[in-house]
Amino acid sequence: MSPVTFYLLSSVGIFVVCLYGLIVHAHLIRKILALNMMGSAVFLLLTGVARRGELTDPVPHAMVLTGIVVAVSATAFALAVARRLYEECGRAYLPEEDPEDLSEEREG
Amino acid sequence: MASVLGWASAALVLVGAFFFLAGTVGLLRFPDVYNRLHALTKADNVGLGFVVLGLILQAGSLLSAFKILLIWLLVLASGATAAHLVATAALRGGIKPWKHR
Amino acid sequence: MLSLFFDAVLALALPLLAWRVLTTRDLYRAVILFIAFGLLVALSWARLDAPDIALAEAAIGAGLTGALFLNTVGGLVGRKRSPSRESDESREVAERREAIQSSPGEPVDEVMRPWWVRLALTVPILALGLALGWAVVSFPEPAIDLAQQASDNLEASGVDHGVTAVLLNFRSYDTLLEIGVLLLAVVAVWSLDLGRVRGGQAALSKGLPVLHGLVRLLTPIMIIVGGYLLWAGAKQPGGAFQAGAVLGALGVLLVLSGLVRPPLSDGSGLRIGLAVGFAVFLGIGTAVMLATGELLNYPPASTYGLIIIIELFLTVSIALTLAALFVTAPPRKEQGSKEHSEEKGEES
């Protein structure tokens, strides 16, 4: 059980826990938190894979760096939409059923 | 000579670790926010201070020694400001300081 | 032996902390646990011999993501929403939330799927977990060793540090698209027209002089550290992302402390600053295409020079973008007054 394997298993653990949390929890902020941590889990797996050989592999490191920047952009946008949704309807949850929006459907 | 330096830095680092422990214990034991802030800043300036001192003795070049010192000063500055802000916010937020009854 | 124990504690703590983040009763605790999670992840990058990622995680995780979440939670919880516009269903949820509100300012929102959904969900997810766990443990020795290939071609890449070589030369197309994602995120956030949404007000305007003092002290140091990280990127861990993230966090600090009034200066100044990194990267990529026949294939003589130019502009754009993502309000068009904005973009 080399130290790297600890981290690989830990990454699988985080991925699974956050997948469950993402589906189960209704609050938007919790969902975005779960998505963020799932991203960290995948990056942990990539970095663990990079560390297996005696020569640390720079390619997964570049992938993780790109992934971190993409993750922060996605998180910022998701938080902005959640904020805007809260402003619009006063609730930080997604409506359970699809809004059968029978209000006058003006072509927006 | 090297071993004396080694022992000295080891001792300093251990003292630093002790203060971190004190900070954490304080954090858990103290009754309210304001006392815990003291525990927090103890760990900051004294705990990290000793660790940094220990590491400076072992630091290879002067540049890295200076860098480690700079890190300590920065932590001091931001730690103090953060503690001040949290205390002000807590006071305005209506958290009464703890009184010994 | 001791390092094994360090890894075991860290590796075990991460999933448990992730679980606690998602199952705690209220939002503040979740976000603050998330910040602690980010710190522990940064430590694991350090342990896994990935200092570049530890740098980026520390800068973006500690500096920006935590502040983003706290800003949003502040926006969600802080002000009482006028119930008039809520549909009846949401008022009932709001009442339920108000009823079980525990201590001041702690939103309780344990709204979860019904129990049978949760039960039905655990079986497939556990199966997935076991399958992934087994797959991860039984990784074979890969047939291709990219690490060797990367180090063999290192000297042809124009930089000495492996990760920077991969980022800006071997796989520079990925980095180009990734900067596009940053620009896209800013445009998408601005298209939401969050301008009318009031940012969380400063809860206290009294305790600010200390903060202003700190920020004035930190600003020059952070710019120097940013420059150092950018310059060091060629030889040791560092580079455009880490430097941009540090300067972005500086922007966040400036906006938070009120030294730079959000939104940042309006008009095209900010837009040019945001787009310049991507434009320069794309421009140089296509320009060299005409010279050497392939997109992003720098002519061998000037590889190092081109990479440094690209990294400089990338740093400016990444810093501005991360700060703009935090502010989330587009620059007001109609506002005539030219805000005083010594945004680091103009300086460095």
Add this chain to the structure above:
Amino acid sequence: MGLIGSNWLVVPIVLPLATATLAMLVGRRSAPYLGLLTASGILLSVAAIGLTVLEEGTIRYQLGGWEAPLGINLYADGLAVFMLLMTAIVGAAVSAYAVGYFTSRQDESGRVAGDSGDRSGSFWVLWMFLWASLNGLFLSADAFNLYVTLEIMGLSAAGLVTLERRQSALSSGMRYLFVTLLGSLAYLMGVALLYGALGALDLATLGELMYPGAATWSALALITLGMALKTGLFPLHFWMPAAYSNAISPASALLAGLVGKASFYLLLRLWFDVFDGGLGPGPGQVLGLLGAAAIVWGAVMAVRQRRLKRLLAYSSVSQIGYLFVLFSLATTASWGFDAWSGGVYHAFSHACAKAAMFMSAGAIVRSVGHDDLDRMQGVGQQMPLAVAGFALGGVTLMGLPPTGGFTAKWLLVSASLESGQWWIAVVLLAGGVLAALYVLRFLNPALIQVKVGPVARPATQNLEVTAFVLAFGSFFLALLSAPLLALLRIGTPFASVLLVGTP
């Protein structure tokens, strides 16, 4: 073909990226013209790439000059060019539609809620990023690069949905964003597992090194789940009706037409090039079954809808089923190529038809003021061109002879009969009948000869014309099926293809 020759491959990616940056700087007035310029530029370059591929076979382009496992390659084979062509045609039509859509809303801005943000400016930047990511995804031959294009696609598509700032659009945009981010993360986890097991990222290298093992099976499962979620395959389609019906109609046309096809293409590419047929017969059967179920369930739900755009959204759920049926048919046997090309052909014809139907629906809803199916009497008289466009699109969905839909269905049915899985043929034909049902659900009231006054707010001609032209375009798909199928043969994974005379 000289220095410029192989560089044509890069134009469909770089041009929209450059326009997006320019449009962000330049603002609302000139963004549409930039968009149209880009549309023509991309059409030109895709045509050039198509001709090159037809003459010289597949093109491999080394980005940054580094060869395969270390560097990133672009790879253009028949399938990639086919998809590029689809995106170019539908994209050009939607761009023309959007020019009319936003300008016509500027003059009567009184009715539109305070449009403080320049929405049309944001639309064009988001749309250019989306177009660049689609072209990048079809051309890329690197697993991680596909992840970055997927992310750009997801973010820009979600941005397009939330451009319509009402509550329903924001909540469906939010749900769509979660779906697309979760799909991309599942895909990335799959790529990480593949990298761990095989050590490379280049699709061709991965294909050579592939072996059925714990890591590769989990990677296949995760990637399939992620792409099925993003495409909206039957059990995972919960987000589609809301997202397609609440967005502004250019965005719905793009999402329904192109974005769904991109994640399907990615699964197709990985399924046959990397996992060589899904690591075994089992997974293909499961996907085929889900596809068949989607065809029936989507169509049944579509018939029951009371609103026009939701009807179209559920129709997409059903039509997506046709695409996934090919996974259980496309084996290395002789009919493999028929099934494979049938599915891809259906993707193209459905993209044209559905985008045209959403555009005409948008024009109708704008003029009539509502999209309630029960009050659509006599719309055909008021807006003949839009309803005609809708009808042409409907004909393609039904798969009647002269349209591209028929060619696709013919290929799929003949493959299912040859392979002995006749029940798939039954479902395919039943799908066509059900499609007729829900298309007529709108056409019947619309074509009733009843005395109706002029329409509340006449939409500009531009909207109806583009919808009609695109719908009419799917007829050319039928006429050009021979050359297009020849194009598809280049670089197809079904080497054992016989030049059997398909129509």
Add this chain to the structure above:
Amino acid sequence: MPELYLGVATFLLLNIMVGLIRILRGPTPPDRMLTAQLFGTTGVAILLLLASALSLPALTDVALVLALLGAVATVAFVLRAWHKPDLDGEEE
């Protein structure tokens, strides 16, 4: 010597784990936030120790960045996140 530094680093990590209890139990949000601030400092100490124990000089840069940005979350918490419910916050 590196063995000792690694030992102290592990000890500090355990300190963080124990500190998590305060975040979970802390009655008021400021308690939680100052614990996160303490974690920042402990993180800096761990990184410095790892830097010399594993002879990875780059980790000192990571510690430098973490020291610089440790306070951003706390400032964001105080200024943007934590309001007294009825205090609508006077406009700055």
